[in-house]
Amino acid sequence: MGWKEHLGGNKYRLVERDPSKVSKPKKSTVVYVPDDIVKSTRKTERWLAVELAGWEEKVLSGEATSKKRSEKISFKDFVPIWEKSYADENMGGKTILNTMEIINSRLIPEFGDTRLDQITTLQLVTWLANLKNLKSGLPLATNTKLNIFKAAKSIFDSAFAWGVIKNNPMDGVKRPSQSKRERKEIRSKKKAYTRAEVEKLLLSLYALPVRWRLYFTGVMMGGFRRGEFLAVEWADLDYERCAIWIDKQITLDKEGNKIEGEVKTEESEDWVAMPKWYMEDLKTYRRDWVKEKLNCKDWQGRSKEYIFHSGNGVMYYPSTPTRTWSKFLEKNELPHVKLHGLRHTAGMLLRESGTDLKTIQERLRHVKMDTTANIYTHKSDTISRAAADQLEDLNPKLAKFAPRSAPYA
Known part of the structure; x- marks a missing residue:
């Protein structure tokens, strides 16, 4: 049975006894836990367990070189x-x-x-x-x-x-x-919609088939990642709480095949509260969805009931909503924001309504507050204007006996 020894930082020694050696039966190797794993104790232990098992196998089989x-x-x-x-x-x-x-x-x-x-x-x-x-x-x-x-x-x-x-x-x-020029170019690109643009956008989405209108509206209202919302099934909806449960996503395996996988982080798994009017729209759409399923001669969804599917119950490719979104914006001559920008928009709408960052972090299901503050709540003209408006009452001309401007010398 092998064991591990912590040598400090992310450095560990893995040790196993070599039964073929009488003198110096111990065989060891030094490993370094990757930076992206060592931050988590649970992930570190799991990584080391895999490494130790591999080392034990090599030593016992004589493959350790x-x-x-x-x-x-x-x-x-x-x-x-x-x-x-x-x-x-x-x-x-x-x-x-x-x-x-x-x-x-x-x-x-x-x-x-x-x-x-x-x-x-x-x-x-x-x-x-x-x-x-x-x-x-x-x-x-x-x-x-x-x-x-x-x-x-x-x-x-x-x-x-x-x-x-x-x-x-x-x-x-x-x-x-990034260079200064690149950072400037990135800042100049539109990353989210304003509230006024969202109001226009929600109406424009009625030009799409109902499933796509509800998909894009839901992503924008709930701040979902594209694959998360593709994986939502009818059983994940709670109409009484007006909330949607997120615990999986549609993604790709290493061969490029679409699969249902785990969400991005543990924090991503949670209930997301939604507007009542949106949940009512979903309830109405469910009736049409059931009819579509019953009339489908080649239903392939089996036990899965994805709300958004390709017509026969099969999950969409993650890239399908991205292409559909781009075509929709171009056809309707709307300002271009990436599909992931709808998640940014969800954070911005909350921020402009005065919601605190902690609440936005929890709603967007981020691990760190910094992610919420630095990525999803971009510079807002509305907030900047509101901040400037707070200074209006300091105008000295509003004072009862405001001094006259000094004469030119």
Whole structure:
């Protein structure tokens, strides 16, 4: 039976007894818990348990090799090991899908045949700085570079943690950050609708089929993520409480197939209160939904009763509402805000109505208050105007005996 020893910080030693050794029967390896996992005690224990089980198996089967031998592995040969031992255990299917696309299109063409221990920090820094768009040849956006950086860091961090390489070349690679120009461009893009725009938008949505009108209205009123609301079933509605239960989402597995998966975080699982008028609309729509199901000759929903489906009970692809939303805005010549911007809009509507940040955080089901304050409650002209209006009564000209302006010298 193996055991773990905490060496401080995110560093642990995994130990197992090797029955084939009489002298020095203990075999150990040092691992480093990834930064995104070590913050959670529960996730850390689960990660270490998986690592320890893997180490025990290697030692008992005689597969445990010295660092010297393992250092000779090439980058492309290490990727499948990383995918199975780290990605499959710690990433969602969609994240693995996107990360593997980056690895196959960017990292393997550059470093594939190179031994992991021979890849240097300077190589990585130079390569990252010179990345271009594969089609246009133009410099990459910082967010795209950041995703490539994260993929590379995850692989090299794992290789270092598992003792495959003695030094981590990513330690000296600076995380990509946005330039002043990029930040200005991002700020200039519309991220949410104003209250007046929402009123117009809600009426414009009547041009859509009922299911899509209710889907987009619900996302905007409840602040749902697109996959969360796609996964809602009729059993998740509580008409008396006027609330919707969220505990799953429609997402993708690592092969790109649509699946029903867990929500983003534990905090995401909760009841979300909704306006009474919206719940009444859903109740009315349910009657039509039941008729549609009964008249469908090829119902494939089985026991699932997704409120929003493709016509035969089957879940939508997560990208379907995104495309539908973009086409709707273009056709009706409405200001373009991304579908996720409706979640931002939900936070902004609450903020402009005077709702405190703690309540907004709970409604949007965020882990941290900073997320609510920095991401979902953007600069508001309404709030800025209201703040300025608070200073109007300080106008000295409103004073009973306001002094005259000083004469010009």
